[in-house]
Amino acid sequence: MGLTSRSLCQSSVAFQSSNASEEFEPVPRLCRLILSVYEDDLRDPLWAPPGGYGINPDWVVVKRTYEDTGGCAAPYMIYLDHDNADVVLVIRGLNLAKESDYAVLLDNKLGQTTFDGGYVHNGLLKAAKWVFDTECELLRDLVEMNPDYRLTFAGHSLGAGIVSLIVMYAVQNLDRLGNIERKRIRCFAMAPARCVSLNLAVRYADVINSIVLQDDFLPRTTTALEDVFKSIFCLPCLLCLMCVKDTCTLEEKMLKDPTRLYAPGRLYHIVERKPFRIGRFPPVVRTAVPVDGRFEHLVLSCNATSDHAIIWLERESQRALDLMLEKDRILEIPAQQRMQRQESIAREHSEEYEAALRRAVALEIPRAAPSPSYGTFAEVGKRREFWQLRWDTFISAVV
Numbered sequence: 454m455g456l457t458s459r460s461l462c463q464s465s466v467a468f469q470s471s472n473a474s475e476e477f478e479p480v481p482r483l484c485r486l487i488l489s490v491y492e493d494d495l496r497d498p499l500w501a502p503p504g505g506y507g508i509n510p511d512w513v514v515v516k517r518t519y520e521d522t523g524g525c526a527a528p529y530m531i532y533l534d535h536d537n538a539d540v541v542l543v544i545r546g547l548n549l550a551k552e553s554d555y556a557v558l559l560d561n562k563l564g565q566t567t568f569d570g571g572y573v574h575n576g577l578l579k580a581a582k583w584v585f586d587t588e589c590e591l592l593r594d595l596v597e598m599n600p601d602y603r604l605t606f607a608g609h610s611l612g613a614g615i616v617s618l619i620v621m622y623a624v625q626n627l628d629r630l631g632n633i634e635r636k637r638i639r640c641f642a643m644a645p646a647r648c649v650s651l652n653l654a655v656r657y658a659d660v661i662n663s664i665v666l667q668d669d670f671l672p673r674t675t676t677a678l679e680d681v682f683k684s685i686f687c688l689p690c691l692l693c694l695m696c697v698k699d700t701c702t703l704e705e706k707m708l709k710d711p712t713r714l715y716a717p718g719r720l721y722h723i724v725e726r727k728p729f730r731i732g733r734f735p736p737v738v739r740t741a742v743p744v745d746g747r748f749e750h751l752v753l754s755c756n757a758t759s760d761h762a763i764i765w766l767e768r769e770s771q772r773a774l775d776l777m778l779e780k781d782r783i784l785e786i787p788a789q790q791r792m793q794r795q796e797s798i799a800r801e802h803s804e805e806y807e808a809a810l811r812r813a814v815a816l817e818i819p820r821a822a823p824s825p826s827y828g829t830f831a832e833v834g835k836r837r838e839f840w841q842l843r844w845d846t847f848i849s850a851v852v
Contacts, residue, residue: 524553661718
């Protein structure tokens with residue numbers, strides 16, 4: 454359990470603590486919505502978390518199963534949340550017993566699919582297009598009937614990658630959603646896979662938010678998803694090998710590779726454990742739109758897989774939100790000042806977003822170019838080149 458010194462340094466520099474309950478409030482609520490997709494009967498739930506899902510079954514517009522999607526996408530639900538003025542589409546995570554979910558993940562090769570000047574995961578993009586094409590007319594009608602509501606997409610794991618690409622695809626096709634304003638669309642990707650290239654991850658940070666719990670392995674796993682899930686029964690071995698490889702890879706070469714995939718959008722990192730300390734601490738939420746230092750290194754932790762679970766993510770995000778609300782209650786923030794803080798948060802996010810775009814330009818992040826080969830060491834002399842080739846061949850053979 455713990456972080457490498459390099460990733461600790463990056464976290465302290467890139468991420469700032471978020472104490473605004475308003476911006477983080479949707480996270481635990483949407484986690485519960487995602488969990489509700491697993492239920493067969495929402496009026497008689499079997500797996501509800503403490504306090505229930507907090508939804509009204511009468512407000513469920515549609516609920517699609519594997520039979521409805523034909524394996525083209527994971528099950529999902531469209532919910533009209535009148536309490537929070539939200540039209541919500543949520544997609545569940547990977548089902549280890551469903552071959553169709555694996556088919557979506559395995560349908561990809563590095564650099565296979567381009568989108569809006571960058572690279573994306575091919576299988577996830579296909580699933581995203583299928584969901585959007587199937588439901589865009591219904592979503593357009595709901596948005597037009599509720600002009601003051603936001604359009605929110607949320608998903609976990611496999612579903613997080615799909616909803617991220619749905620939002621990117623929707624932004625490119627706003628006319629099919631009744632020309633809804635971009636600022637009314639948002640996405641919350643819970644424990645997302647790395648599914649977009651760096652330029653896209655930064656450019657869509659104004660509409661996509663990724664939520665990561667502590668040491669979750671998936672947003673940090675640079676190995677192609679198809680290789681991760683082929684090796685699911687020897688995952689610890691694979692993670693150790695990738696940790697060694699990423700540590701020995703120059704960060705400059707990582708950033709210059711246009712086909713390398715990343716977790717999308719603005720990142721919210723929930724931290725509840727400290728290095729070299731035992732037990733859990735009150736969770737702290739850190740947020741940023743990082744360019745370099747974007748979960749580039751794996752964490753060798755006994756919690757790397759459990760932190761990926763939607764149940765733990767819902768529980769710890771709710772704890773973090775409760776602490777924020779308790780702080781607000783103690784401070785007794787007046788309503789007018791709270792509105793000013795919301796405006797200040799929006800302004801800060803906009804400034805962070807623009808700064809991230811400038812940082813990407815400064816680092817010369819390419820839009821689309823042939824993928825360079827990663828070097829393990831500086832390419833100086835034939836002897837070093839020889840050992841570099843041997844190392845890359847070894848890693849490729851093992852992975």
